[in-house]
Amino acid sequence: MSSTPIIEVRHITKRFKGLTAVKDVSFSIKEGAITGMIGPNGAGKSTTFNMICGYYPPTEGRIFFRGQDITDKKAYDYTKMKIARTFQIMKPLKNLSVLENVVASCYFGHAAAKNEREARERAMDVLQFTGLYEKRHILSKDMGTPDQKRLEMARALATKPELLFLDENMAGLNPAETEAAIELIRSINKSGVTIFLIEHIMQAVVSLCEEVIVLHHGEKIAEGTPEQVMNDPMVMEVYLGKKEASNHA
Numbered sequence: 615m616s617s618t619p620i621i622e623v624r625h626i627t628k629r630f631k632g633l634t635a636v637k638d639v640s641f642s643i644k645e646g647a648i649t650g651m652i653g654p655n656g657a658g659k660s661t662t663f664n665m666i667c668g669y670y671p672p673t674e675g676r677i678f679f680r681g682q683d684i685t686d687k688k689a690y691d692y693t694k695m696k697i698a699r700t701f702q703i704m705k706p707l708k709n710l711s712v713l714e715n716v717v718a719s720c721y722f723g724h725a726a727a728k729n730e731r732e733a734r735e736r737a738m739d740v741l742q743f744t745g746l747y748e749k750r751h752i753l754s755k756d757m758g759t760p761d762q763k764r765l766e767m768a769r770a771l772a773t774k775p776e777l778l779f780l781d782e783n784m785a786g787l788n789p790a791e792t793e794a795a796i797e798l799i800r801s802i803n804k805s806g807v808t809i810f811l812i813e814h815i816m817q818a819v820v821s822l823c824e825e826v827i828v829l830h831h832g833e834k835i836a837e838g839t840p841e842q843v844m845n846d847p848m849v850m851e852v853y854l855g856k857k858e859a860s861n862h863a
């Protein structure tokens with residue numbers, strides 16, 4: 615494991631017309647780890663995520679991937695850099711089966727499949743790994759939220775990423791489904807994929823993340839281990855509101 619962070623964000627700011635959504639935020643993401651970002655609604659989490667994923671550039675500041683400046687790279691370049699993401703709003707190809715969705719993703723990125731056989735073989739592996747194999751012939755639009763979220767992960771994994779971004783991948787899941795999602799994320803990480811996730815469910819953040827970054831009103835107010843940030847007076851006061859509010863972000 616190298617000591618150069620896989621991602622380093624230096625002083626990024628994003629302004630939308632009059633509104634400053636993210637203000638002078640800096641942090642880094644450790645190679646091999648699971649890093650989380652939390653904060654109340656409107657804190658600027660998705661905006662930060664979108665800048666790091668190349669969805670749109672920061673108004674100010676720079677972003678580095680393994681030491682290389684990628685601030686001006688487009689989302690398209692990212693799969694080539696072995697970076698994949700899921701969206702908070704799921705975007706499957708609705709009228710294709712689960713299998714076809716994953717097969718389609720196998721043709722993207724640095725490890726794009728060279729033929730149908732290779733794509734299908736990899737898709738089958740990914741479906742087994744994500745627990746969707748039995749549902750491979752269902753149309754993606756006919757699946758419930760938990761499976762749609764799994765499909766998002768399966769599609770991301772089909773591009774063989776080394777870095778995976780997850781934006782609120784557990785929103786809307788019940789406790790058992792959340793536990794299953796936590797296990798899946800842990801096994802993805804164990805297979806060698808660095809993970810950066812935005813998550814509202816504290817239990818997930820605490821159990822998965824080595825480091826957590828806390829945003830509030832577009833600014834970073836704390837970072838550290840889950841324990842450190844949960845005990846940070848600023849986080850307790852400004853973000854959690856009250857001391858006992860430790861179950862929910």
Ligand SMILES: Nc1ncnc2c1ncn2[C@@H]1O[C@H](COP(=O)(O)OP(=O)(O)O)[C@@H](O)[C@H]1O
Pocket residue numbers: 630633634635653654655656657658659660661662
């Ligand atoms: N494309 C956009 N245009 C204008 N305002 C935006 C846009 N995206 C986000 N915002 C605003 O930026 C702020 C941060 O939003 P967001 O990053 O989505 O927060 P979070 O993901 O933490 O809930 C909010 O006030 C939101 O309304």
Ligand SMILES: [Mg+2]
Pocket residue numbers: 659660661702
């Ligand atoms: Mg968001």
